[in-house]
Amino acid sequence: MHKLPASPWPGLFQKAFAVLGLGFGLFIGSAAPAYPNFWFSDSSRLGRPFAKDPSVIRFGGRYLMYFSLPPFAPEQAPAPAPRGWSVGIAESPDLRQWRKVAELWPEQECDQNGLCAPAARVWEGRVHLFYQTYGNGPRDALCYAVSRDGIHFQRHPENPIFRPTGDWNNGRAIDAEPLIWRNQWWLYFATRDPFGRTQMLGVATADLRRPISRTSWKQQGSGPLLRPELPWETRCIEAPSIIIRGETLVMFYAGGYNNDPQQIGVAVSQDGVHWQRRFTEPFLPHGRSGTWNESESGHPGIFEDDDGRTYLFFQGNPDRGRTWILSAVEVGWDKEVPRLLRHSTKFPQVP
Structure with a gap:
């Protein structure tokens, strides 16, 4: 764990843009897109806003967000600096104002090329963090760490603790999504077909009463839970986030x-294994031309607060990935059917 001072850039950019009405136009040197009322990013790695893959929890009297940080640009890198991706940790009192408080850098042999795409769950007074190795192609797999304060993590000595098997996938596991349900851990993941072309979803379960290890997991189903079928899904379904x-x-x-563009869809299940799409069109599409998320609205992270209100965090950008920022929308419900709330007191503008 590397506890670092928060970068001033996100707050300074946001205040300046709010006053000048220039969005990201000043930064990327292009026409100024519209931008959301709430956003967070980090410029410590590249000198420009870049943060991906949000996962939010409430723990210890504040909100914590775990997210992915890219490799350092040479001119930005401290000594020593990891060569690959890392995980950032930000805290907030209100879900809107965020401050980066720490980073998780590689510590184990398996993550020396990088780690990213964190997903957190609170259980029995501790934060359980699942994340992936990155930079190993089809050998990337899922890792696990535990914390009593949400900042300092003890990593599992057996990491990586999961990779899929079966002739329907190439053995890669990314985009972990842990769920505690029916006295089990449910560990959802994205993988690819044997040729490495199509991204799809799988799941494994483990007994909640026993310590997690490599041998804990029982893979469910004989094939993908969801694979791309709709035109807007192109050749990829990834980043599951479940409530x-x-x-x-x-x-x-x-x-x-x-940047296909990536967009967010919804599926439902009664047993955790068999899933049906709730909509044929994206629930949260990418933005129209000239908006902050015209290249993507992707990698969802659904969060339910203590008062029962739910918020969908996600990543977006207007420049095909030169920058990445994180934002959120509030989600309302008609039983199990989600809908975007366009007049939220926390997030008043739907991107």
Whole structure:
């Protein structure tokens, strides 16, 4: 764990843009797109806003967001600096104002090329963090760490603790999504077909009463839970994020590779294994031309607060990935059917 001072750039950019009405136009040197009322990013790695893959929890009297940070540009890198991706940690008192408080850098042999795409769950007074290795192609797999304060993590000595098997995938596991349901850990993941072309979803389960290890997991199903079928999903379904609504599991997922554009869809399940799409069109599409997220609305992270209100965090950009920022919308419900709230007191503008 590397506890670092928060970068001043996100707050300074946001205040300046709010006053000048220039969005990202000043920064990327192009026509100024519209931007959301709430956003967070980090410029410490590249000198420009770049943060991806949000996962939000409430823990220890504040909100914590875990997110992915890219490799350092040479001119930005401290000594020593990791050569690959890392995980950032930000805290907030209100879900709107965020401050980066720490980073997780590579510590184990398996993550020396990088780690990213964190997903956090609170259980029995601790934060359980699942994340992936990055930079190893089909050998990337899922890792696990535990924390009592949400900042300092003890990593599992057996990492990586999961990679898929079966002739329907190439053995890669990314985009972990842990769920505690029916006295089990449910570990959702994205993988690819044997040729490495199509991204799709799988799941494994483990007994909640026993310590997690490599041998804990039992893979469910004989093939992918969801694979791309709709035109807007192109060749990729990834980044599952799941909330329990009564007896129904509701999954927000990313369709399309980065900047395809990636957009967010919804699927539902009664047993955790068999899933049906709730909509044929994206629940949260990418923005129209000239908006902050015209290249993507992707990698969802659904979060339910203590008061029962739910918020969908996601990543977007207007420049095909030169920058990345994180934002959120509030989600309302008609039983298990989600809908975007366009007049939220926390997030008043729907991107």
